[in-house]
Amino acid sequence: MTAASPPAPTRDRILDAAEILFAERGLAGTAVRDIASEVGLNPASLYNHFPSKLALYEAVLERGVRPLLEVLHDTTAADPLQDGDRIIEVLMDHLERTPHLPRLIYQEAVTGGEHLVRLARVWIKPLVNEALSVLKRNPNSGEWAEAEYPLLISAWLHLIFGHFAMAPLLSEVFDEDTLSHENLARQTQFLRKLTLRVLGVSNPGPQ
Amino acid sequence: MTAASPPAPTRDRILDAAEILFAERGLAGTAVRDIASEVGLNPASLYNHFPSKLALYEAVLERGVRPLLEVLHDTTAADPLQDGDRIIEVLMDHLERTPHLPRLIYQEAVTGGEHLVRLARVWIKPLVNEALSVLKRNPNSGEWAEAEYPLLISAWLHLIFGHFAMAPLLSEVFDEDTLSHENLARQTQFLRKLTLRVLGVSNPGPQ
Amino acid sequence: MTAASPPAPTRDRILDAAEILFAERGLAGTAVRDIASEVGLNPASLYNHFPSKLALYEAVLERGVRPLLEVLHDTTAADPLQDGDRIIEVLMDHLERTPHLPRLIYQEAVTGGEHLVRLARVWIKPLVNEALSVLKRNPNSGEWAEAEYPLLISAWLHLIFGHFAMAPLLSEVFDEDTLSHENLARQTQFLRKLTLRVLGVSNPGPQ
Amino acid sequence: MTAASPPAPTRDRILDAAEILFAERGLAGTAVRDIASEVGLNPASLYNHFPSKLALYEAVLERGVRPLLEVLHDTTAADPLQDGDRIIEVLMDHLERTPHLPRLIYQEAVTGGEHLVRLARVWIKPLVNEALSVLKRNPNSGEWAEAEYPLLISAWLHLIFGHFAMAPLLSEVFDEDTLSHENLARQTQFLRKLTLRVLGVSNPGPQ
DNA sequence: GATGAATGAGGATTCATTCAT
DNA sequence: AATGAATGAATCCTCATTCAT
Numbered sequence: 036m037t038a039a040s041p042p043a044p045t046r047d048r049i050l051d052a053a054e055i056l057f058a059e060r061g062l063a064g065t066a067v068r069d070i071a072s073e074v075g076l077n078p079a080s081l082y083n084h085f086p087s088k089l090a091l092y093e094a095v096l097e098r099g100v101r102p103l104l105e106v107l108h109d110t111t112a113a114d115p116l117q118d119g120d121r122i123i124e125v126l127m128d129h130l131e132r133t134p135h136l137p138r139l140i141y142q143e144a145v146t147g148g149e150h151l152v153r154l155a156r157v158w159i160k161p162l163v164n165e166a167l168s169v170l171k172r173n174p175n176s177g178e179w180a181e182a183e184y185p186l187l188i189s190a191w192l193h194l195i196f197g198h199f200a201m202a203p204l205l206s207e208v209f210d211e212d213t214l215s216h217e218n219l220a221r222q223t224q225f226l227r228k229l230t231l232r233v234l235g236v237s238n239p240g241p242q
Numbered sequence: 243m244t245a246a247s248p249p250a251p252t253r254d255r256i257l258d259a260a261e262i263l264f265a266e267r268g269l270a271g272t273a274v275r276d277i278a279s280e281v282g283l284n285p286a287s288l289y290n291h292f293p294s295k296l297a298l299y300e301a302v303l304e305r306g307v308r309p310l311l312e313v314l315h316d317t318t319a320a321d322p323l324q325d326g327d328r329i330i331e332v333l334m335d336h337l338e339r340t341p342h343l344p345r346l347i348y349q350e351a352v353t354g355g356e357h358l359v360r361l362a363r364v365w366i367k368p369l370v371n372e373a374l375s376v377l378k379r380n381p382n383s384g385e386w387a388e389a390e391y392p393l394l395i396s397a398w399l400h401l402i403f404g405h406f407a408m409a410p411l412l413s414e415v416f417d418e419d420t421l422s423h424e425n426l427a428r429q430t431q432f433l434r435k436l437t438l439r440v441l442g443v444s445n446p447g448p449q
Numbered sequence: 450m451t452a453a454s455p456p457a458p459t460r461d462r463i464l465d466a467a468e469i470l471f472a473e474r475g476l477a478g479t480a481v482r483d484i485a486s487e488v489g490l491n492p493a494s495l496y497n498h499f500p501s502k503l504a505l506y507e508a509v510l511e512r513g514v515r516p517l518l519e520v521l522h523d524t525t526a527a528d529p530l531q532d533g534d535r536i537i538e539v540l541m542d543h544l545e546r547t548p549h550l551p552r553l554i555y556q557e558a559v560t561g562g563e564h565l566v567r568l569a570r571v572w573i574k575p576l577v578n579e580a581l582s583v584l585k586r587n588p589n590s591g592e593w594a595e596a597e598y599p600l601l602i603s604a605w606l607h608l609i610f611g612h613f614a615m616a617p618l619l620s621e622v623f624d625e626d627t628l629s630h631e632n633l634a635r636q637t638q639f640l641r642k643l644t645l646r647v648l649g650v651s652n653p654g655p656q
Numbered sequence: 657m658t659a660a661s662p663p664a665p666t667r668d669r670i671l672d673a674a675e676i677l678f679a680e681r682g683l684a685g686t687a688v689r690d691i692a693s694e695v696g697l698n699p700a701s702l703y704n705h706f707p708s709k710l711a712l713y714e715a716v717l718e719r720g721v722r723p724l725l726e727v728l729h730d731t732t733a734a735d736p737l738q739d740g741d742r743i744i745e746v747l748m749d750h751l752e753r754t755p756h757l758p759r760l761i762y763q764e765a766v767t768g769g770e771h772l773v774r775l776a777r778v779w780i781k782p783l784v785n786e787a788l789s790v791l792k793r794n795p796n797s798g799e800w801a802e803a804e805y806p807l808l809i810s811a812w813l814h815l816i817f818g819h820f821a822m823a824p825l826l827s828e829v830f831d832e833d834t835l836s837h838e839n840l841a842r843q844t845q846f847l848r849k850l851t852l853r854v855l856g857v858s859n860p861g862p863q
Numbered sequence: 864g865a866t867g868a869a870t871g872a873g874g875a876t877t878c879a880t881t882c883a884t
Numbered sequence: 885a886a887t888g889a890a891t892g893a894a895t896c897c898t899c900a901t902t903c904a905t
Binding site for chain 2: 888890
């Protein structure tokens, strides 16, 4: 950010490279050597910063997921009665700046790897519960049975994260960069509109 | 299915085992040896049926994706004016019988690998175009601008395929098998309801 | 030879293909599968004709070397006093019809394989001895010490067999097919002239 | 050679071992594992020094052939009018110190492999041309037609290189080590005498 | 911190060979 | 006599990791 930002410390450069490669190729598909070479480093040097490939992978996951959850938590904490509108914007904004993260999460989610359990229980479950309670407090969503709330939340996750995670496919299908700033703004608008409709708010109010 | 169904030919047993393992662990994460051992075969024998691991992977993909698209095509061809309701049912039914397939597709989609291009252009794109023209013919969807149709279709794909592909994560989060027959039926119902709401049909009719 | 020569029996077609491939790539460099495919046969079928790859190799060697030695023996037996002139012609003629053989022999000779010992002792040594006795009987070669006779014979072998065995290299260097009939005739002439000079025959006589 | 010569660097030890094994068994017949074990190294370690078996093979070829050609070039450059006498000595001396090289070259020459083309065009052809011009300048060789010069040169190559390359066979046939220092000296003498005779020098002078 | 060299385990694939059909 | 399928042993090579420098 400063005029002459100092070169990122090696540890961070490793995390950056690893995040991209893990997101693209998954854990098994990424060679330590490739990460190192991306950083301009000898593979052995990498072990001065992380004790193992797995530890690096977990650090990447941690570095990506923690701020995401904090952002979400902060948002819901600030205004517990919100109808999901604000959170969409915040989430989309955050993900725009870490576009690899959803792919990383999807890799884990699809393969059902070891970290998934922690990812699910420690990180995602609390969030889902929070969302559930928001829905329950919110009379707007009255047209949906309470048994359907989990499905609503799942759907909502699919829509937001899916847009990022599936970007390679979508960009190919629609012949445009679905992660461009313009398209992300459009997607945000779309999701807000969709949410309003789905939650059946007749008068969205000062939105 | 018959009383004494003959043992599946080796080639099919290989494809079956490979489909599961590839879906679980991805291409890079799956060892040929593991596939072979799952089939009760020497790794070398596998090469009597497929010239390489990659060729096997492609055969798995092909075998899974082709019938899926045919089902979709047949459905839309039979009743071009449908509002997506019937297609949801058909799709969910089909995927229930090949629950690994969406994971396979998501692996490819997230990775952005070589096969993705073909997957996207040859298989998915025509389908999306078909869906687009259905939407355009359908006055019900009038509350959505034509520019938003692609987003609607993407959203719809995320919801259907995401439910299957992310099953490992969702099952962990919601503490139940999200792919059980019961849950799939519920999800189908949910999607139909959602579709109706989203496409703004005032009088959904006898559905 | 007949107007409609019957198709060569499989066994011979295998030997033919093997001879070429072994000559080109050596024993280790030739896969049974390649020989079979050259014959248009399944590798397994090949084992109906030869008990093993090694046995096939030895059969190829035997089929090539035996007639060669017989020709040589017959020639020296017919006219023990000849000065090498006739034998050059006979040998070159024979090799022109089995041009792969010298390469096969060279592969063995260079690598010093197991068969080399038999090749050397059983086949080549008697011949060399015969040649030695011819030289000893021949007063023409008087300018060479008897200790040099083995060197003369070696040289002579190098010249004749080398021309065939090294054909790939020579053809590349001299930009022409050194095994063409024309070039072989020229080489034959050259060797006769060379022999005359080396053996120091003042008046070659009616040759 | 010094009192305490430092241990040869690993790379050179690999090249040494590879040279011997490749010469003995050819490229296809030599296992990377065998080279490594000869050096007392894990096969994987070998790949820290050479990117592939083929690259190692080419390095061996290069390391052997280049100095050979430099020696030849230097010799002919120093005394363009020489009659081949000096060059025989130089060549035999050099080959005595790298006795595996001719076998390596013969393997390639017989096989007609990929490297042969470069070997032939880049390395051997210039040398042959040089030899041709030497012959043309040399009135001694007047008894040979210019069209025969290439054959003379080929013959000469066969005699020198053949003696080394075919050593396993010749040693077996003549029951002695044809590469012993004594025998090489004898062969050198023989070749000089032969050259004089063949090139038709009437008075060989103080030889 | 960085690196070149080393390594055991494993990874895909090839190979010669066998056997039931 | 031919073949498809099976296999144990090798083959080349990659991988994550270690260690001395």
